[in-house]
Amino acid sequence: MSQKPYQITALPGDYIGPEIMAAGLRVLRAVTADQNFDYTVTEYPFGGAGIDAAGDPLPKETLAAAKASDAVLLAAIGGPKWDGAARTPETGLLEIRKALNLFANIRPTAISPVMQRYSPIKNEDPVDFVIVRELTSGIYFGTPRERTADYALDTMRYTASEIERVARVAFEMANRRHQHVTLVDKANVLATSKFWREVVGRVATQYPAVTLDYSYVDAAAMKIIANPAQFDVILTENLFGDILSDEAAQITGSLGTIPSMSSGANGPALYEPIHGSAPDIAGQGIANPFSMIKSVAMMLTNSFDRRDLAATINAAVDQSIATHIVTPDLGGSATTEEVTNAVIQSIQESRVSYEPNHV
Numbered sequence: 001m002s003q004k005p006y007q008i009t010a011l012p013g014d015y016i017g018p019e020i021m022a023a024g025l026r027v028l029r030a031v032t033a034d035q036n037f038d039y040t041v042t043e044y045p046f047g048g049a050g051i052d053a054a055g056d057p058l059p060k061e062t063l064a065a066a067k068a069s070d071a072v073l074l075a076a077i078g079g080p081k082w083d084g085a086a087r088t089p090e091t092g093l094l095e096i097r098k099a100l101n102l103f104a105n106i107r108p109t110a111i112s113p114v115m116q117r118y119s120p121i122k123n124e125d126p127v128d129f130v131i132v133r134e135l136t137s138g139i140y141f142g143t144p145r146e147r148t149a150d151y152a153l154d155t156m157r158y159t160a161s162e163i164e165r166v167a168r169v170a171f172e173m174a175n176r177r178h179q180h181v182t183l184v185d186k187a188n189v190l191a192t193s194k195f196w197r198e199v200v201g202r203v204a205t206q207y208p209a210v211t212l213d214y215s216y217v218d219a220a221a222m223k224i225i226a227n228p229a230q231f232d233v234i235l236t237e238n239l240f241g242d243i244l245s246d247e248a249a250q251i252t253g254s255l256g257t258i259p260s261m262s263s264g265a266n267g268p269a270l271y272e273p274i275h276g277s278a279p280d281i282a283g284q285g286i287a288n289p290f291s292m293i294k295s296v297a298m299m300l301t302n303s304f305d306r307r308d309l310a311a312t313i314n315a316a317v318d319q320s321i322a323t324h325i326v327t328p329d330l331g332g333s334a335t336t337e338e339v340t341n342a343v344i345q346s347i348q349e350s351r352v353s354y355e356p357n358h359v
């Protein structure tokens with residue numbers, strides 16, 4: 001019996017967002033063809049596109065659709081056009097994360113053999129780590145948040161339960177990987193970081209096979225460059241994870257290559273590139289689609305348990321990289337469309353079964 005069609009909500013967003021979303025959806029269509037994977041994709045305005053369409057970066061209809069769907073694909077939001085808005089596109093992003101309770105943000109960083117040539121760092125050891133970033137609390141959500149002519153105030157606040165639930169995600173992941181969690185914080189200064197160490201230390205006692213160590217965030221930023229192979233799972237709070245994940249992406253060769261998953265205890269997960277809307281290159285057809293295409297692969301694995309389809313996508317991306325069919329951010333001359341075409345062609349060629357010549 002075929003499964004009911006999955007409902008996927010697509011949020012193209014702003015600037016390069018629609019360009020890379022189109023690429024991601026083309027690859028989704030190609031990889032699922034004749035693979036017993038029925039789905040519908042419905043696009044909704046979100047971010048600046050939400051402001052333009054409905055005067056709201058997170059229109060009610062968009063949120064309702066996201067909540068009712070099996071998975072959400074987001075490209076990217078924001079840009080100078082809306083920077084002065086009362087509720088910016090970025091506000092909409094924080095709101096949808098909170099509304100869907102997406103407290104765990106998973107940002108994988110790997111320098112695969114085919115990517116080695118693009119990495120800007122001297123490193124021979126295999127690099128493969130995951131940043132588990134707390135995503136719905138911390139200084140991005142803390143109150144009071146005040147601004148007067150004389151001062152501005154942001155608040156970083158964490159509760160034990162907020163720390164515990166994301167720590168469990170990190171330890172469960174480490175259990176499935178190489179049994180090593182590095183908590184990144186600023187515990188030599190911040191009360192919230194000292195609290196993180198207490199709570200995470202308690203969680204660690206329930207995972208005796210996992211080694212827990214610590215790094216202050218400034219030292220961690222250095223280690224990501226100096227010796228990234230030391231990491232397996234990096235656990236950290238919202239702001240630090242935001243900053244470190246862009247840096248970690250760049251050691252692979254480009255910010256435009258890294259996908260992410262944001263998930264909670266239940267409800268749909270959200271998949272998006274870790275980068276932004278890249279207004280500086282929007283409209284030129286040169287945005288790297290790998291981050292969005294690999295976010296589609298993460299969705300197939302984690303929301304639909306179709307690792308087979310995800311593996312086909314990732315192999316096709318590696319093939320495009322290995323043959324240097326890449327966009328300018330990776331030193332290539334291909335357009336977004338040309339790279340996407342190459343990925344799709346590689347997917348289709350991987351499925352052609354050669355019938356022996358009948359004699």
Ligand SMILES: NC(=O)C1=CN([C@@H]2O[C@H](COP(=O)(O)OP(=O)(O)OC[C@H]3O[C@@H](n4cnc5c(N)ncnc54)[C@H](O)[C@@H]3O)[C@@H](O)[C@H]2O)C=CC1
Pocket residue numbers: 020075076077078079080090093255256257272273274275276277278279280281286287288289291329
């Ligand atoms: N999740 C989201 O939607 C995010 C949104 N933003 C928003 O994006 C807007 C631009 O922010 P920026 O600081 O410029 O960060 P950005 O991540 O959009 O761009 C940083 C640099 O990386 C390049 N880049 C990013 N993605 C690329 C891709 N796929 N292919 C090739 N090059 C790529 C850009 O051209 C730019 O030079 C802002 O409004 C910001 O708030 C920023 C980060 C995440």
Ligand SMILES: CC(C)CC(=O)C(=O)O
Pocket residue numbers: 090093242274
């Ligand atoms: C609005 C920002 C928090 C988006 C961002 O930089 C991110 O989630 O990486």
Ligand SMILES: [Mg+2]
Pocket residue numbers: 242243246274
């Ligand atoms: Mg960021």
